[in-house]
Amino acid sequence: MPFDNLSQRERNCLEDVWQMENLNIAKFSAYAEQCGDQNIKLALADIARTKRHHVSKIKQLLG
Amino acid sequence: MNNLNRAATGRSTLSDREMLYDLFVSGKYLSLLYDQALMSSTNDRVRATIEALQQSEHQMAETLSTMLQQHGWHPNQASRQPFGQRQETSENLSVNRSRETSGNRCSASSRDKIISENIPNRRPSQARRTQAKSELSNLSLD
Numbered sequence: 001m002p003f004d005n006l007s008q009r010e011r012n013c014l015e016d017v018w019q020m021e022n023l024n025i026a027k028f029s030a031y032a033e034q035c036g037d038q039n040i041k042l043a044l045a046d047i048a049r050t051k052r053h054h055v056s057k058i059k060q061l062l063g
Numbered sequence: 064m065n066n067l068n069r070a071a072t073g074r075s076t077l078s079d080r081e082m083l084y085d086l087f088v089s090g091k092y093l094s095l096l097y098d099q100a101l102m103s104s105t106n107d108r109v110r111a112t113i114e115a116l117q118q119s120e121h122q123m124a125e126t127l128s129t130m131l132q133q134h135g136w137h138p139n140q141a142s143r144q145p146f147g148q149r150q151e152t153s154e155n156l157s158v159n160r161s162r163e164t165s166g167n168r169c170s171a172s173s174r175d176k177i178i179s180e181n182i183p184n185r186r187p188s189q190a191r192r193t194q195a196k197s198e199l200s201n202l203s204l205d
Contacts, residue, residue, distance in 0.1 A: 005106070006109070010100070010103055016100070020089075020092065021093065024086070028086065034077070039130075043126060054119065054120075058116070
């Protein structure tokens with residue numbers, strides 16, 4: 001559920017987090033593909049999935 | 064040339080270690096951003112959501128840290144030994160250091176002698192001047 005009453009400061013902070021999370025998703029996904037170690041590969045792909053969930057949560061807050 | 068190859072293939076040539084460490088450091092920065100968002104939040108529901116996300120972020124950082132440690136790649140691994148082992152190591156270090164330095168030590172008088180031989184016009188040290196004064200006063204008394 002979006003929050004219309006977010007202050008500009010709160011909104012800016014959440015947007016920073018949102019951008020950084022998106023960048024991290026891109027990194028985790030790319031590194032999961034390129035990684036040689038199978039265990040690391042799986043762990044990174046798993047974390048990337050969790051981060052996508054984070055991004056959707058933040059997006060909900062931002063509206 | 065390496066950079067040209069990277070640009071041509073469009074793929075990074077980072078090692079597994081570099082990739083893990085990059086993600087670990089990025090996670091630290093993201094955690095700071097979550098902290099900022101948490102501190103600037105005035106709404107309870109927003110704060111609760113950010114706290115939950117931050118906690119999840121900490122778990123991911125722990126996963127990355129564990130993987131780094133398992134491969135012996137964690138930058139702070141040497142300082143994360145058990146306490147007793149660390150103490151023993153530091154004791155050994157201090158003992159070895161004192162052994163090393165004691166062999167190189169020289170007395171104040173021999174140091175003054177070496178300096179005076181190499182620097183003839185150097186002013187004598189305070190200890191030498193005091194000693195000379197006392198010798199002079201003894202001579203005058205005699």
